[in-house]
Amino acid sequence: MEAEIRDVRIERYYPDVLINSKEFSVLSKAVDPELANVWKALWKQFLNTFIYLLDKGGATRWESMLNLHPAVTDSLDTRRKVILAKINSSLPYTHRSFQLTLNGIYGENNVKVSLQYNKYECWLDITASLLYRSSAIKNLASVVIPANLSILVSNTKYVVFEIYSGLSMRMFKHIYIHPGVTFNIQNGSKIACFYSLTIKKMRHIKIRSR
Missing domain, CATH: 1.20.5 (Single alpha-helices involved in coiled-coils or other helix-helix interfaces)
Structure with a gap:
């Protein structure tokens, strides 16, 4: 305007x-x-009745009414977004709508919301540049997220590098001797048993990492 x-x-x-x-x-x-x-x-x-048109004096007035305490380094635009988030923090909220709110305040996907329903945990994955604002982000989440969920903060970094590992190989020879039994019937009355041995060679290779 x-x-x-x-x-x-x-x-x-x-x-x-x-x-x-x-x-x-x-x-x-x-x-x-x-x-x-x-x-x-x-x-x-x-x-000053419009959040996105606030000047510094108007922002201070709104923060006083909403009990907000901005950091000294916060820009006027950041203060406006925090005030708007406080006003809009009315329930019920959905996972998607809360993510859109965080995107509007802190930038696209700078704060990612993930829920672990079985553990009753809500994780806020925050980029490294916004870790100093983790307390403010948790305070905002505590207003929106149900009280039975624990609010946890994480910072995920994707790193690409090479891993080198050494291997040692040992060879063992095991010899197993099994008896072989054969039966031969001659003239229908005499039974002769002949015993022989067979030798089976097997190699077992074990690979262990150091």
């Missing part, structure tokens, strides 16, 4: 008989600047 500029001139409201009067002309020159200041102050108060 652009600021409305009004040319304040009190002489427009003078009766025709007073327009050319020197006394009233001097009076208008003295009063017009004061009325212009009054108009600017009223317009400023009007703009």
Whole structure:
């Protein structure tokens, strides 16, 4: 919303008989600047009723009413977003709507919400650049997230690197001897048993990492 500029001139409201009067002309020159200041102050108060049009004074007033305590390093835009989030932190909230709120305040996917329903945990994965604001983010989440969920903060980093490992190999030879039994029937009456041995060689390889 652009600021409305009004040319304040009190002489427009003078009766025709007073327009050319020197006394009233001097009076208008003295009063017009004061009325212009009054108009600017009223317009400023009007703009401060809109969150995204707040100036520093308006932001301080809202923060006082909402019991917010901004950091010294917070920009005016950041303060506006925190105020808006506080106003909009009314239940019920969904996972998706809360994620959209965080995206609007802290940037797209700078704070990711994940829920572990079986453990009753809500994880807020925060980028490294916003870790200093983790307390403020948790305070915002505590207003929105149900009280039976624990609010936990994490910071995930994806790193690509190579891992080197050494291997040692040992070879063992095991020899197993199993008896082989054969039966041979001759002439239908005599039974001869012949025993022989078979040798089976097996190799077992064990690989162990160091």
